[in-house]
Amino acid sequence: MSPMQQVAKLVPQETVFFLCDVQTRFREAIYGFDALILTANKMLKVAKNMDIPVVVTEQNPKGLGPTVPEIDVASLGSLHVATIDKTLFSMVTPEVKELLKARPNLKSVVLFGIESHVCVLQSALDLVEAGYNVHVIADGVSSCNKEEVPYALARIRQSGGYITTSESAAFQLQRDSHSTTFKPFSKIIKDEKDNTKQAVQVLLQHRSVL
Numbered sequence: 001m002s003p004m005q006q007v008a009k010l011v012p013q014e015t016v017f018f019l020c021d022v023q024t025r026f027r028e029a030i031y032g033f034d035a036l037i038l039t040a041n042k043m044l045k046v047a048k049n050m051d052i053p054v055v056v057t058e059q060n061p062k063g064l065g066p067t068v069p070e071i072d073v074a075s076l077g078s079l080h081v082a083t084i085d086k087t088l089f090s091m092v093t094p095e096v097k098e099l100l101k102a103r104p105n106l107k108s109v110v111l112f113g114i115e116s117h118v119c120v121l122q123s124a125l126d127l128v129e130a131g132y133n134v135h136v137i138a139d140g141v142s143s144c145n146k147e148e149v150p151y152a153l154a155r156i157r158q159s160g161g162y163i164t165t166s167e168s169a170a171f172q173l174q175r176d177s178h179s180t181t182f183k184p185f186s187k188i189i190k191d192e193k194d195n196t197k198q199a200v201q202v203l204l205q206h207r208s209v210l
Contacts, residue, residue, distance in 0.1 A: 017047050024068050037068060039203075043110070052110075
């Protein structure tokens with residue numbers, strides 16, 4: 001079965017979140033940056049509720065700064081696997097490869113961050129090539145020029161990645177309303193309702209899903 005034919009359902013115990021390069025120096029350059037931060041924080045809340053590990057990267061942080069302080073990585077505790085400095089555009093650095101190798105149970109990567117057509121794209125291609133099911137959060141990625149984004153997402157889809165939304169991915173991971181995680185999950189969804197609407201309106205309104 002080819003990557004494009006796989007169902008690739010998201011399962012919490014087999015999933016890792018990748019947060020790509022949401023750094024301070026990009027704040028004024030990236031389209032919809034504040035909306036992207038809203039989605040990133042929502043996804044970190046989901047990760048914490050479902051015990052999903054999170055890997056963070058920073059592109060040349062000496063020049064581009066650290067991850068923006070509005071993204072509450074510290075709240076993850078031990079679920080924050082690492083923040084990796086990189087010069088590669090791809091998140092799949094030697095250090096990240098070692099982190100993944102140490103967790104052979106992982107099958108799926110949920111990917112969000114910037115820039116869609118550079119670091120997110122190259123990360124997705126490397127992860128697909130390595131055999132992972134890659135789910136890119138469409139309301140959690142952007143670029144300096146918003147027109148770049150749909151082409152990057154199309155390229156990822158052509159290579160076997162999956163394009164989804166924060167809400168859809170979250171509910172896939174939750175799956176069952178009878179689960180012990182559902183009550184806090186439901187609270188996250190309700191608390192994030194306005195933020196989700198804002199992020200979707202800003203980041204998805206001009207994009208085609210075809």
